[in-house]
Amino acid sequence: MVAFPAGRKGQPGVAERAIAGxxxxxxxxxxxxxxxxQALSQLQPAWQQAAQTVLGYLEAGETVVFASEGDVSxxxxxxYLAQSLLQLQPAAQVEAVPGVCSPLxxxxxxxxxxxxxxxxxxxxxxxxxxxxxxxxxxxxxVVVLLKVSSVxxxxxxxxxxxxxxxxxYIVERATTEHQIVYADLRAYPDxxxxxxxxxxxxxxxxxxxxxxxxxxx
Ligand SMILES: C[S@@+](CC[C@H](N)C(=O)[O-])C[C@H]1O[C@@H](n2cnc3c(N)ncnc32)[C@H](O)[C@@H]1O
Numbered sequence: 289m290v291a292f293p294a295g296r297k298g299q300p301g302v303a304e305r306a307i308a309g310x311x312x313x314x315x316x317x318x319x320x321x322x323x324x325x326q327a328l329s330q331l332q333p334a335w336q337q338a339a340q341t342v343l344g345y346l347e348a349g350e351t352v353v354f355a356s357e358g359d360v361s362x363x364x365x366x367x368y369l370a371q372s373l374l375q376l377q378p379a380a381q382v383e384a385v386p387g388v389c390s391p392l393x394x395x396x397x398x399x400x401x402x403x404x405x406x407x408x409x410x411x412x413x414x415x416x417x418x419x420x421x422x423x424x425x426x427x428x429x430v431v432v433l434l435k436v437s438s439v440x441x442x443x444x445x446x447x448x449x450x451x452x453x454x455x456x457y458i459v460e461r462a463t464t465e466h467q468i469v470y471a472d473l474r475a476y477p478d479x480x481x482x483x484x485x486x487x488x489x490x491x492x493x494x495x496x497x498x499x500x501x502x503x504x505x
Contacts, residue, residue: 289318293320335365335372372410396462398457407429441478454485456489
């Protein structure tokens with residue numbers, strides 16, 4: 289059984305589309321329904337229901353894989369599904385297969401390293417903490433913002449104040465056929481970004497400060 293998060297409005301989801309070309313005829317598809325909300329009161333019953341569905345197949349002797357965008361250990365629904373499954377059946381065997389997470393996919397698309405040498409990298413799930421960006425920029429050399437679409441205007445204003453728009457990049461739908469790259473965000477205060485967008489800030493101001501430090505003896 290090949291499980292994946294069901295898409296919206298009857299359309300195939302991102303993970304399902306990514307794996308579609310590799311599925312064999314004998315592999316059956318199992319869309320699992322997870323609401324696109326933040327409320328735990330709605331998410332928890334969905335995780336439990338999905339885990340129950342998976343457990344039903346495991347008890348029938350099937351093997352179930354769960355396809356996820358990027359890496360399954362990086363802000364992934366897989367974590368909640370696996371935890372819920374193990375609560376229902378502690379003896380269930382769960383294995384994580386590593387994938388390429390979106391910051392690294394975006395760096396490859398941009399043709400730039402994400403980090404070098406002693407640079408400090410910070411990842412912010414911006415939807416929950418966009419206002420922390422300014423503080424983080426006082427010490428991080430590279431900042432990656434996930435879940436940035438709904439707070440993009442606020443993020444743009446902060447980058448504007450910090451004079452970092454020129455050193456910021458967005459990759460929409462990295463590594464898919466609909467991928468779009470924006471480099472130098474000064475001209476883009478009002479982008480309507482899709483959920484699968486990532487923003488990378490190369491904090492040049494701090495990088496110059498670090499470069500100016502005397503080398504340790
Ligand atoms: C719930 S997190 C999932 C992260 C994913 N597990 C990973 O390894 O990247 C969803 C966020 O990841 C980012 N994301 C995931 N895939 C992406 C892609 N192909 N292109 C751009 N951003 C992506 C977006 O910021 C999106 O809002």
